[in-house]
Each structure stands twice: as structure tokens, then as C-alpha cells.
Ligand code: SF4
């Protein structure tokens with residue numbers, strides 16, 4: 001059975017883009033160097049910034065991102081430092097190329113998960129989105145990580161370009177050895193917000209008829225599945241994570257956002273200067289979090305309204321959930 005993962009102030013989730021450089025050029029990439037910078041942060045800066053979010057009374061979760069985080073020459077040292085300073089869980093999100101022999105420089109006890117991004121069940125679909133050769137490379141990296149005993153996840157970002165292959169994923173995942181499957185939904189930001197990309201968003205009917213049942217089927221192989229809620233049922237309450245949870249999305253130019261949908265704009269509510277975290281001047285994303293609108297998420301309505309629908313009376317037919325609200329289906333043991 002699926003359950004909604006409630007927002008909580010009892011943990012802090014740090015999504016840290018330690019560089020924006022990447023070896024790939026995926027057509028839905030959300031990294032926007034004009035807004036996020038193009039620096040590779042030094043280990044000293046990364047550790048100084050990481051310390052800011054620690055609080056002995058709360059669980060701290062770190063997700064290391066890029067660009068491609070394994071391109072960072074000191075990723076291993078960043079991981080050791082984060083563990084030593086008290087991060088409870090550490091995940092690396094990678095495209096699977098695993099630069100700098102990262103699998104030989106860390107052990108499965110140093111990280112909780114390595115997450116691999118694959119956007120199709122076949123090379124044809126995945127490589128059309130992510131680039132030629134990515135499918136084979138990602139799967140080779142994932143298998144190498146599994147062989148070495150790392151816990152792994154697969155992340156599949158759904159759009160109308162690849163939703164057709166989701167049906168193939170339960171069988172595909174059965175013998176891959178991954179522990180978790182993350183279904184993500186395409187965000188209309190970065191390259192996906194560019195011209196000619198209007199068709200990407202999946203409609204409500206498609207989402208509700210497909211995603212929960214695929215998640216159930218994948219979970220039968222013992223894999224825990226997480227997917228975004230996206231569409232709220234009438235009886236479900238809307239909540240903005242910006243008001244009730246502690247998530248931080250950090251970029252190499254020092255910007256820190258609380259909401260990923262704001263990342264294409266200078267709306268960040270926090271910024272690092274000289275390794276200290278400051279609040280930014282209003283108006284910023286914080287001013288959006290407190291707006292109550294009948295469509296649910298304000299930023300969704302502003303930047304990706306293609307998933308909304310209105311009745312003849314002009315009222316929205318449903319609400320859009322916070323993009324950070326997830327459903328989880330635990331893996332079923334045999
Ligand atoms: S692997 Fe990630 S960071 Fe690199 S281009 Fe693709 S989406 Fe962007």
C-alpha cells in the first residue's frame with residue numbers, strides 16, 4: 001500500500017549542487033548556469049556550508065548533486081567530512097559515469113545510497129533524452145555499484161517523451177539489484193522551459209491511471225518506490241513545504257532555495273556570503289509560500305500551469321500538490 005510521506009521539521013534535507021559542470025547535455029536538464037553559477041566548490045567551502053545546516057536535535061540528510069557530482073575531484077573527501085560532522089544519511093545522485101573511480105575510493109558504509117538516473121527502459125528512449133551511449137554507461141555503473149555492495153536507486157523522470165516505457169519498468173527492474181525506484185515528474189525549468197518543450201507535462205488522467213499501479217508492481221520485487229503526489233484528491237489538504245519543512249537546495253554561486261520550482265529565478269530566500277548564510281531581501285520565494293490559491297501550489301501555477309484544468313465555472317478542477325510531497329510504496333519481501 002502507498003502512503004504519503006508527511007512533511008516534517010524533525011529532519012533537515014540538504015540538496016547540495018557541489019558543481020554545475022556535467023559531461024552530459026540532457027535535453028531536460030534543470031541546471032541553469034546563469035542562475036546557479038559554474039563554479040566547482042572547494043572542499044573547504046563545501047564543508048563550511050555543510051556545517052551550517054547541522055543541528056544535534058534533528059536528523060540531517062545530504063544529497064550530493066551536480067552537474068555530475070562524481071566529476072568533483074574531492075567527492076570522496078566531501079563524503080568523509082559530511083559523515084564525520086554528523087550527517088545521518090548521504091546519497092550521491094549520478095548519471096552513472098562514476099568519474100575519478102569513485103566506487104574504489106569510498107565503501108558502502110560511507111554512503112547510504114548511490115542513485116542513478118535513467119529516463120527510459122530502452123537505449124533508444126533514454127539516449128534520445130540523455131545522449132548517445134548513456135543507457136549502457138549508466139547500467140554498467142549501476143551494476144558495478146551493486147557488485148561492490150552499495151545500496152542503489154534508479155531515478156526515472158517522467159514526461160510525455162518517456163511515459164510510454166514505464167510499463168516496461170517492473171520487469172526491467174526485477175533483476176537489476178536496485179533497492180529503490182524513484183519516479184520523478186518533469187519540472188518545467190531549465191531546458192524544459194525552453195521553446196518547443198510545451199508537450200512534456202503528463203496530464204492528470206495519465207498520471208493517476210499509470211503511476212500508482214506501476215509503483216505497486218515494482219514494489220512486488222522488494223523495491224521501495226517513491227513518486228511525487230502531483231494531483232491532490234478533493235479531500236486531501238494542500239501544504240507548502242516552504243512553510244512546514246526544512247529543505248535546502250544549494251548552488252555553487254551561493255544561492256540557497258527552499259523551493260525547487262523557484263530555481264530559474266533570483267527568488268532564493270537565503271545566500272552564502274563568506275561562508276555565512278544570510279536571508280535575502282524580500283520579495284523572495286518566502287512571500288510565495290504564504291499565498292493560498294485554489295490551484296494549490298503557487299509556483300506550479302506560475303511556471304508550469306499546463307497540468308491545471310478549469311471547469312466551466314472558472315474554478316480549478318483539482319489542486320496541485322507541493323512538488324516535494326511524495327508517495328511511498330514499501331518493497332514487499334518475498
Ligand atoms: S546528467 Fe544531470 S546535470 Fe548532467 S546534463 Fe543530465 S540532467 Fe543535467
Ligand code: SF4
Pocket residue numbers: 239240241242258259260261288289296297298299300321322323324
Ligand atoms: S513547490 Fe509550491 S508548494 Fe512546494 S515549496 Fe514550492 S511553492 Fe511551496
